[in-house]
Amino acid sequence: MTLRQDLRRLSLCATGLSGARGERILFANLDLKAEAGTALLLRGANGAGKTTLLLMLYGAIRPLAGQIVWSGQDPEGPPFIHLFGHRAAVRARLAVLETLNFWRDANGGTKDCVEALERVGLGGLGSLDAGYLSAGQTRRLSLARLLVAPRPVWLLDEPTAALDPDGDRLVGELMAEHLAAGGLIIAATHLPLAFVGTSSEIRLDG
Amino acid sequence: MAFDLGPHAVFIIAAYLGVATVVAALIGYRTFEARSVSRRLSLLEEASGRKRAQ
Amino acid sequence: MRRAFAAIIVRDIRLALRAGSDALTLVLFFVMIGIVVPFAIGPDRVLLAQLAPAIVWIAAFLASLIGIDRVFRDDFEDGTLMLLRHGTLPMELVVLAKLIVHWLLTAFPLILATPVLAVLLAMDPGALWRTVISLILGTPGLAALGAIGAGITVSLRRGGLVAPVLVLPFAIPILIFGVGAIASGIGPDLTGSARLLLAAISLMLVAIAPFAAALAVRAGED
Amino acid sequence: MSHSQDRPGFWTRLSNPGQFLIWSRPLVVPLVVVTAAVFLVGLWFALVNSPEDYQMGDTVRIMYIHVPTAWLSQFVYAVMAVSAIGTLVWRHPMADVSMKAAAPLGATFTALALYTGSLWGRPTWGTFWEWDGRMTSTLVLLLIYLGIIALWRAFEDPLRGARMVAILTLVGAINIPIVKFSVDWWATLHQPASVLRADGPTMPGSILTPLLIMFGAFTLLFIVLHLVGMRTEVRRRRIASLERRLAQRGA
Numbered sequence: 001m002t003l004r005q006d007l008r009r010l011s012l013c014a015t016g017l018s019g020a021r022g023e024r025i026l027f028a029n030l031d032l033k034a035e036a037g038t039a040l041l042l043r044g045a046n047g048a049g050k051t052t053l054l055l056m057l058y059g060a061i062r063p064l065a066g067q068i069v070w071s072g073q074d075p076e077g078p079p080f081i082h083l084f085g086h087r088a089a090v091r092a093r094l095a096v097l098e099t100l101n102f103w104r105d106a107n108g109g110t111k112d113c114v115e116a117l118e119r120v121g122l123g124g125l126g127s128l129d130a131g132y133l134s135a136g137q138t139r140r141l142s143l144a145r146l147l148v149a150p151r152p153v154w155l156l157d158e159p160t161a162a163l164d165p166d167g168d169r170l171v172g173e174l175m176a177e178h179l180a181a182g183g184l185i186i187a188a189t190h191l192p193l194a195f196v197g198t199s200s201e202i203r204l205d206g
Numbered sequence: 207m208a209f210d211l212g213p214h215a216v217f218i219i220a221a222y223l224g225v226a227t228v229v230a231a232l233i234g235y236r237t238f239e240a241r242s243v244s245r246r247l248s249l250l251e252e253a254s255g256r257k258r259a260q
Numbered sequence: 261m262r263r264a265f266a267a268i269i270v271r272d273i274r275l276a277l278r279a280g281s282d283a284l285t286l287v288l289f290f291v292m293i294g295i296v297v298p299f300a301i302g303p304d305r306v307l308l309a310q311l312a313p314a315i316v317w318i319a320a321f322l323a324s325l326i327g328i329d330r331v332f333r334d335d336f337e338d339g340t341l342m343l344l345r346h347g348t349l350p351m352e353l354v355v356l357a358k359l360i361v362h363w364l365l366t367a368f369p370l371i372l373a374t375p376v377l378a379v380l381l382a383m384d385p386g387a388l389w390r391t392v393i394s395l396i397l398g399t400p401g402l403a404a405l406g407a408i409g410a411g412i413t414v415s416l417r418r419g420g421l422v423a424p425v426l427v428l429p430f431a432i433p434i435l436i437f438g439v440g441a442i443a444s445g446i447g448p449d450l451t452g453s454a455r456l457l458l459a460a461i462s463l464m465l466v467a468i469a470p471f472a473a474a475l476a477v478r479a480g481e482d
Numbered sequence: 483m484s485h486s487q488d489r490p491g492f493w494t495r496l497s498n499p500g501q502f503l504i505w506s507r508p509l510v511v512p513l514v515v516v517t518a519a520v521f522l523v524g525l526w527f528a529l530v531n532s533p534e535d536y537q538m539g540d541t542v543r544i545m546y547i548h549v550p551t552a553w554l555s556q557f558v559y560a561v562m563a564v565s566a567i568g569t570l571v572w573r574h575p576m577a578d579v580s581m582k583a584a585a586p587l588g589a590t591f592t593a594l595a596l597y598t599g600s601l602w603g604r605p606t607w608g609t610f611w612e613w614d615g616r617m618t619s620t621l622v623l624l625l626i627y628l629g630i631i632a633l634w635r636a637f638e639d640p641l642r643g644a645r646m647v648a649i650l651t652l653v654g655a656i657n658i659p660i661v662k663f664s665v666d667w668w669a670t671l672h673q674p675a676s677v678l679r680a681d682g683p684t685m686p687g688s689i690l691t692p693l694l695i696m697f698g699a700f701t702l703l704f705i706v707l708h709l710v711g712m713r714t715e716v717r718r719r720r721i722a723s724l725e726r727r728l729a730q731r732g733a
Contacts, residue, residue, distance in 0.1 A: 060342060079346040087339025092638060093278040094271065105267035108348035124253075125729060131638065132729040145343075212540030214605045221544045221601040222529070225551070225594055229703065232590055236707050240714045247717045250724040254731075285632045292625055299668060303613030379600075379611045380621075 007152040009036035009182045010072045010080065012057070017066035019052045026052055027204055029066060032186075036072070036152070039175065039185040039197055044204035050188030051085070053204065054155045057186060058083050070153070078108065082149075085157040088142040092131030096122060099130055100144055109149025116147040120170060135162040143174060154178060156187040168194065264349040268357040275334075276365050286323045287369040293319035294377035305382040312381035313442035316391050317398075319377070320370050321435055324402040325428060327366040329420035331358055331410035332477065341414075341477060351474035359407045359469055366406075367399030387442060390451060394441035394458060401434045401462035404469035411473030415480035433461055497574050499716045506709055513709065517702040524699040527692035535689060541605050546692050548598035550700040551591045552616075555623055556658075558588035558704060562630075563655040566648035576712070578644030579719075581651065582634055583711030587704055589627035595620055615669035619662045626654050640719065 011034060018028040026049030034040040042050045055061045057068060058081055073080055090099055100113040117123055120140040125133070133141065139162055146154060154175075160168045172195040175185055179197035187193060212218075297315045298308055308315075335341045335358075344354050371392055378388040409427035416422060440454030495501045528546040535542035562584045568577025599617050600610040611617075633650055637643025 058342075058346070060345065078348060081346050083343060083346070085339065085342075087337075087342070089339040089343050091275055091334070091338065091340075093275055098271070098274070102267050102271045103343075105263045106344060106347040106349065108261075108264060128725055128729055132726050134729065137729065212534060214539070214541050217601045217604050218540060218543050221547060221598045224597050224601075225547050228590060228594055228597075232587070232707060236710050236714070240710055243714050243717045243721065247721050247724075250721055250728065254724050254727060282632060282636045285636075288625070288628050288632060295621065295625070298613055303669070305609070382609065382611070 007036075007150060007178075007182045008072060008080070010070055010152045010184055011035045012040075012068070012070055012153075012184065012186070014057070014068040015066055017053070017056065017068070018064045019049060019056055019061065020064055021049070021052055025064075030202075030204075032057075032202065034184055034186060034200070036182050036184050037179050037198070039179060039187060039195070039199035041193065041199055041201045042186065042188040042204060043190065043201055044188075045190070048204040050204055051157055054083070054085070054157050054186065054188055057081075058155055073152075080151050081153045081155060082107075082146045082151045083155045083157075084142060084146060084159060085155075086161070088138045089145075090130045090133070090138050090141055092129065094130055095126070096128050096130050096133070096141060097126035099141060100148060103145040104148040107145075107149030107151075111148045111150065113144075113148055116144040117141075119147060119174075120144045121166075136164055136167055139163055140167065140170070143171070147174070150181075152183050154183060154185045154187075156185060156189070158189055158191075159187055160189065160191050160193065171195070261348060261353070264347055265353055265357050268344075268349070268354060269361055272358065272361040273364065276361070284369060286327050286366050287373050289326065290319045290323040290370050291373055291376055293322060295380060298380070309382045309384070309387070310443075312378070312383045312387060313391060313394075313439050315381060316374060316377055316395075317435055317438045317442075320367070320395055320399065320438075321402070321431065323370060324366050324399065324406055325424035325431070327362070328406040328410050328423040328427065329413070331362050331407055332414040333410070333420065336414045336477075336480070345478065351478055352470040355407060355411065355470045355473040355477065359403055359466070359473075362407060363400055363403040367395070367403055370399065371395045390442045394438045394455060397441070397455060397459045397462055398434045398438040399462075401458075401465040402431055404462070404465035405431050405434075407469045407473045408476070411476035411480070414477065434458065437461065497576055499575055499579070499719070502576055503713060503716055506713055510706070510709060510713075513702065513706045517699065517706050520695060520699040520702055524692060524695035527695055532688050532692050538606075541602060542689060544598055544602040545689075546696045547700075548595060548602050549693060550696045551598060552595040552620060553697065554700050554704055555588060555592035555595050555620060555627075557701070558584050558591060559623070559627075559651075559655065559658070561708070562588060562651050566651040566655075569644050569648040570652070576716075578640070578648065579712050579715045580708070581644065581647060582640060583708055583715050585627060585631050585634060585647075587707055587711070589624060589631060591700075591704070592620060592624040592627055596624060613669060615666035618669060619665040622661050622665065623658065626658070630654070640715075 012032060014030070014032040016029040016031065018030065019026050030053075032040065042053060044050050052061060056063050070080070089103075094102070096117065097113060100116060103109075104111065104113055114126060117126055120143045122133075122137060122140055122144065125137070130138065130141065156175075159171045159175075163171065172193065175187075175193070175195040176197050178185060179195075294315055297311070301307060301311065332341060335344070345351060347354070349357070374392055374395060375388060377383075378391070383391070405427045406423070409423035412426065413420075413423040437454045437458035441451050441458050443451065495505060524546070528543055532543075534540045538545075562581050565577045565581040565584065568574040569581065596617065599620065603612055603614075603617070604610055630647060630650060633647050634640070634643060637646065
């Protein structure tokens, strides 16, 4: 299985984080701890700041206060985070395989794209324009993006949205494999996530 | 067939040559397009397992 | 690193040439501006020949300003820009790649279309050659300014209209030396020095654009 | 698909893309042969078998290809305008296919008309381009064609684009006479009527025959290319729907 991911073991330790959207403070001096091989689930109603927290960990949003430390990772090293969110970064006029090849090259991955497509259940659709894919299929293509360039940290924002039951099963399997390979997952979700692996939970009431 | 095209022969020849090449390109492109589209269509029809009227 | 750089350029060009994109309409716009002017000035060939350098440069100037919004807009809206922050390529190089694509899709076809305008505006071959040279030297600067304007306004929802207005004042030197490089009027022939200054401005702008635009893009999503 | 009927009615034969493919298939090869034949005869008359004109000398031979292409540039627009009406009024499925297939042909013939026109004018004007009335309005027509093609390319889904292009084409059809009139007025405003009156009432037979044959040749050429273009477009749309079905089956 060439898609096996040999990952560096990282752990997250964030202290005193506080974030806001506009003037509304979403959360204040929040502490997060997560070890390699474990998953941290962010629970909370919509608008509770789950996405903002994920984008903060991703580095897109600067925290109002507090500090994020990824131990086991030198800051100058190659990028180590994958973000899987609502915007699937898929262009309608680009073929499925072309999209995946682009993301493998852009993220410096080396895994085989066709096999990644098969793994997420889009096997025969490589030469199809991505515009023809359904919402569920587009998210599967986005999942494949995570497989072609293995990285230790996965930030998942509502991973099971727009997916049918065996889509959920696929997400569970991929998460389990990622944890087994020593990866770290932080997932924001209000639906139950079925996956094998140690996980802790944190609730954002916002 | 050396016929005399008069003093402005170069413009006449340029006109006919230009039109000939553009028309040839047009015909070439349309046949190429038709051939590649029907090849892709027959490919897809096998994949979808139904043969439509050609 | 190089693979990622090439991947961005190939993908953007492929997307631009597919249906559903209006990349080549800029060339049409450029030619149309050149064609419209004689309707206003009149078909007097001598007058047209004198004004031809200015007409060609104003057409190129406006065409490149209009194309600015598309540099980052699509990638910002579908989340690609967000994901590229953690690509192997630093954002500065991503912007450089997009700058190159922007130049290839807007300025390069413009330069190829210049002879069409030259015939319509009764330009002599010498003037045409100097125009092409000055466009080759000047358009990278316009593209660089465009990229900076695009980076700054990409997070604005209605940013598409603001960018040209922001960038236009900074592009005036390019216009001045661009036209100057073709025909420097009655005085001594300054086209040579105008050409050098034009090239200098373009180089400087292309050098600072990746850093300025990357900063703007990174801050944009905050 | 109307396979069940024994003899599809005339209208369905004309309007249903599947039927169109069936009845248009046998037409292509004979039409190509006829077009080639007429072209050969035309060229023989135009280049060899006709005397030069007493006024313009041999440059009249350029007229044998300039006038047909100039006429075609307007004939193709008429075809597109009729198809546009078909798309908007009767929602005829083949109408927008015909419109999409005709646009590039129209643009090419207009460009050829400009090309041959400037070569024809070169000996008399001394330059390749003179802003005279007819040539300038042909140039504006070319810009309209390029605009229409750009609009086709801007729409990802041709079905949705068809109605927009039909509207633009009809607006164009109304405006073209106005453009023609204003450009002629503009041209005569700045210079006396151009001396180049080619289609004078009395045209000697020796010029008329090559001209008419070349007329026929170019028109046949357009018909063949348009037919092939339409067949390709119908199949391209079938490919799109098959791909969509393939995606759904893959979900």
